[in-house]
Amino acid sequence: MSGVSQSARPVRKRRGLFVVVVIVVVAVIALIVVHLMGAKKTRVGTPPQVVSAAKATQGEMPEILNALGTVTPTATVNVLPQLSGYLTAVGYQEGQDVEKGQFLAQIDPRQYEISKQQAQAQLAKDEASLAQARSDLARFTQLNQQKSIAEQTYVDQKFTVQQDEAAVKSDKANIAQFDLDLAYCHITAPVAGRVGLRLVDPGNYVTQSSSPGIVTITTIKPTTVQFTVPQNALNKVLQRFGSGAKLAVTAFSSDNSKQIATGTLYALGNQMATATGTVTLRATFPNDDEALFPNEFVNVTLLVDTLQKAVLVPTPAVQSGAPGDYVYLVNDDQTVSVHKVTLGPSDGKNTVIASGLAVGQTVVTDGMDRLSDGAKIKLAGTRPAGAGSAPASASSAQGPTQMHAHKRGNATATSAS
Incomplete structure (x- = not known):
């Protein structure tokens, strides 16, 4: 009896182990099936987005091109002295608006007035010599007709008259030069605009074309804005501009927070910049309110066309x-x-x-x-x-x-x- 019971124990143990394995496998399969069924239901039940x-x-x-532009004045003139001398007066205030021809500065004219007087004296002397030479020529002409003097004397007198006439012309040219120098002593504005800060004071000795000059004048009204557009957009701009259309240009502040001014495109550059593949354009603005300041950076929009x-x-x-x-x-x-x-x-x-x-x-x-x-x-x-x-x-x-x-x-x- 004891022998039979001992041999049956391993059999029962193997059966128990098999049952455990079967239960585990069934449980795993059940979990997989449940997971798959749940996933399928989840996918089917996904709500619409x-x-x-x-x-x-x-x-x-509107077809608009955006660009970065620079306010470029129509004229910026650095007024330089045309001759040398001491500055005796300055007739403008810093930041003042001036008109063309308005007095700006005065150079001491006395030395040029003296030189002019000397030239006038020389002119009077040469005019007297010319008058005498012409009188002699008239007398020599009569004597030459009567064969009373040598032919060479008559010819020489004609040359003397021509020399005196040339001397008179030279004297008159010298006087005109001194008149011009006196005009240069009185310096006026060559263009209308706004003067900058004063560069020289009365008492300074200035020389011809000396730097920094007398003053710088910048024309503010009207003004222009210069900007560039890429070559890919140039064709449409050329077509519209060539047809005579006035393309509107709007300038905004550098941070694009506000509109500054409106103008029109009036000039295109004649060359493409090979380094950037862009061409330069320029628009004009009335700038009556002086909102555009020279050399200021602005953002520009160019209205090319409207679809x-x-x-x-x-x-x-x-x-x-x-x-x-x-x-x-x-x-x-x-x-x-x-x-x-x-x-x-x-x-x-x-x-x-x-x-x-x-x-x-x-x-x-x-x-x-x-x-x-x-x-x-x-x-x-x-x-x-x-x-x-x-x-x-x-x-x-x-x-x-x-x-x-x-x-x-x-x-x-x-x-x-």
Whole structure:
């Protein structure tokens, strides 16, 4: 009996171990099946993605080029002395607006007045010699006709008269030069504009074309702004400018916080900068309020043209990725599809779709972070592109709770419709 019971113990142990293994395997299989069934139910029950959408509309879109410009005065003149002498008077105040021909400074004219008097005395002497030579020539002419004097004497007297005439002309030229020097002593403004800080004081000895000069005059009204555009955009500018169109140019402050002035494009450079691939343009501004200051940096917008009947969508609807530029197009079955488009100009709020989209089609504008091609969606509200800015401003003035309530109201209206 004891022998039989001892041999049966290993058998029972193996059976017990087998039963445990079977139970473990069944439990694992059950867990896998439950997990798979739960995952399937989760996937099937995924709710649609709530998104905002807008309809593509038809409207106008300005083609604008943005550039960095520099205010360039129409004239900047550094007034230099034309002769040497002591400065006796300064007739302007620093920062003063002056007219063309207005008195600026005076150089001591006395030495030039004395030189002029000497030239006048020499002129009187030479005119007397000329008168005597002409009188002798008249007498020699009569004697020569009577064959009373040698022919050579008559000829020599003719040359003497010519020499005296030349001397008189030279004296008159010297007097004219001294008159000019006296005019240079009285320095006037060559152009109208605003004078800068004073560079010299009365009592200083100035020399001809000496630096830094007497004063610098800058013309402020009108003024110009110089800026560059890339070569890819030059063709359209040339076409419009060559047709005689007046292209509007707007200048903004360096931080783009405010508009400073408006003007028109009036000149294009004749060469392309090979280092940057740009060409220089210049616009003129009346600058009556003197808002543009010489050599100031400004931001410039050039209105090249305005597209008519363009397809417009809100700029947030446009995405870029592996397909290129695309939008999420809302289908009739409340799904979305990736729709490749070709973009045109944009004003920041709306973007032109040159091709790939028709007016009236709906595109997703918000909630695209988890979208994919064929995904189910639920519209939170559909609004047309290019809607007025006043409602948008009112919405932005609301608090967060009010803005969310506004979205839920749109969703309810859409479902009811």
